[in-house]
Structures are given as structure tokens and as C-alpha cells.
Amino acid sequence: MTGIKHIVWDWNGTLLDDNHANLSAVNEVCGMFGRDPVDLEHWRSIFRRPLVPCYEELIGRGFADGEWERANTAYDRHYAAALPRCSLAQGVPGVLHDWAATGRTQSLLSMASHEHLVPLIAERGLSAHFTRVDGRRFDTVDDSKADHLIAHLAGLGADPATVVLIGDIDDDGHAARKAGARAILVASGMMSRERLEATGHPVADTPAEAVRVLRGV
Structure with missing residues (x-):
């Protein structure tokens, strides 16, 4: 170096x-798609970019038209609500x-x-x-x-x-x-x-x- x-x-x-805020927002997305909540260890084991295939792995299927946009909006809203506590x-x-x-x-x-x-x-x-x-x-x-x-x-x-x-x-x-x-x-x-x-x-x-x-x- x-x-x-x-x-x-x-x-x-x-x-x-902001790990707790991220995880809380991720589990908000899980709830939207009928997926059980995940813990931080699991999320850290699969998180990656690009985000879309990462979240598709999370929910266990591909996104239909408009679903990624809805998921992204829900994540942002939930994360923003938790951000002041970070x-x-x-x-x-x-x-x-x-x-x-x-x-x-x-x-x-x-x-x-x-x-x-x-x-x-x-x-x-x-x-x-x-x-x-x-x-x-x-x-x-x-x-x-x-x-x-x-x-x-x-x-x-x-x-x-x-x-x-x-x-x-x-x-x-x-x-x-x-x-x-x-x-x-x-x-x-x-x-x-x-x-x-x-x-x-x-x-x-x-x-x-x-x-x-x-x-x-």
C-alpha cells in the first residue's frame, strides 16, 4: 500500500x-412476496450486485413486469424510516x-x-x-x-x-x-x-x- x-x-x-436498517428493509420486501424473513447472516451470504438477480434469489423466483420497481420503492421507504436510528x-x-x-x-x-x-x-x-x-x-x-x-x-x-x-x-x-x-x-x-x-x-x-x-x- x-x-x-x-x-x-x-x-x-x-x-x-446501517446493517439493521438494510435487513429490516430486505424483510419488508420478503413479506411482499410471501417469503419468510431472513437473518443478517443469510443476507450477507447472498447479497451482491447486480441487485435484481440477488433479490430474485432471495424471493425464489424472477420478477414479473413492475415487481422490481415496487420492491425497490418499498425497500427505499422502509430503509429511510430506519435511517435516523443508524x-x-x-x-x-x-x-x-x-x-x-x-x-x-x-x-x-x-x-x-x-x-x-x-x-x-x-x-x-x-x-x-x-x-x-x-x-x-x-x-x-x-x-x-x-x-x-x-x-x-x-x-x-x-x-x-x-x-x-x-x-x-x-x-x-x-x-x-x-x-x-x-x-x-x-x-x-x-x-x-x-x-x-x-x-x-x-x-x-x-x-x-x-x-x-x-x-x-
């Missing part, structure tokens, strides 16, 4: 501890202060919609930590973060070789590879440690530990 000058942070499941992840915002104290920079990139994300970061008092905050500004065929990360780095004017993405799912690792950056994955979010380790990227338990790995401490 030598030569890293900039961290791109993921939000959900990385800086924000706290920042362990060690946040301290880890953001500590990284800034090294004289290096950081930004935030999330697959949550940009219009939803920006005020949320401001409400949490975190905006000043980041040189750029981007949510999902466009759709992609494969529903991956990769093209969003490439656009994010272009907006920063950053050399991908000097960047590490810290996120909580395998798609964060895939996005970093495609963009020419590096990745550290945290096992406190939406994927099990075993699935994250299978990517070949370093895995940490918390954002603070991820930065210690990055700094070789």
Missing part, C-alpha cells in the same frame, strides 16, 4: 453502520480526522442516489472531511460501482495508482481493480469476511483497522 495519497470511502456498511461505524469520525492529519486527502463515493446522499453527509457533520462527495449519478448495465469510481477519480483529477477504495462488498474491490486503484474491504458491512477474503484484497474489521492496514501500522 505504498504511494497512497487518497482514500475513497464507501458509505453504507463502511462509514455508516449510527456511524466504530471509530468514525475519528478515523477521518486521523487520516486528514497525515496531510493526505479523502472523498466519498456511494451507490446511494446523489440527491439522497449529499444532505445526509451534511446532516452527520462530515462534509468538511471530503474533497468530493458523489452518490449514484447515472445507471449502468451491470449495476457496478466501477464506472462511478472512474468518473469520481476523473472529477478529483486523481491518479488511480495513488488511491485506495475502502468499502464493504466485493464490488468495491472489482471497481478498484477496473479503475486502476487499490482496495481494502471491511467485514462489518453487507458481506461476510469469507466472501471478502475470496477477492484477494486485504480485509479489516473496521474502517479504523483498514487505515492501520493502509499505513502498515
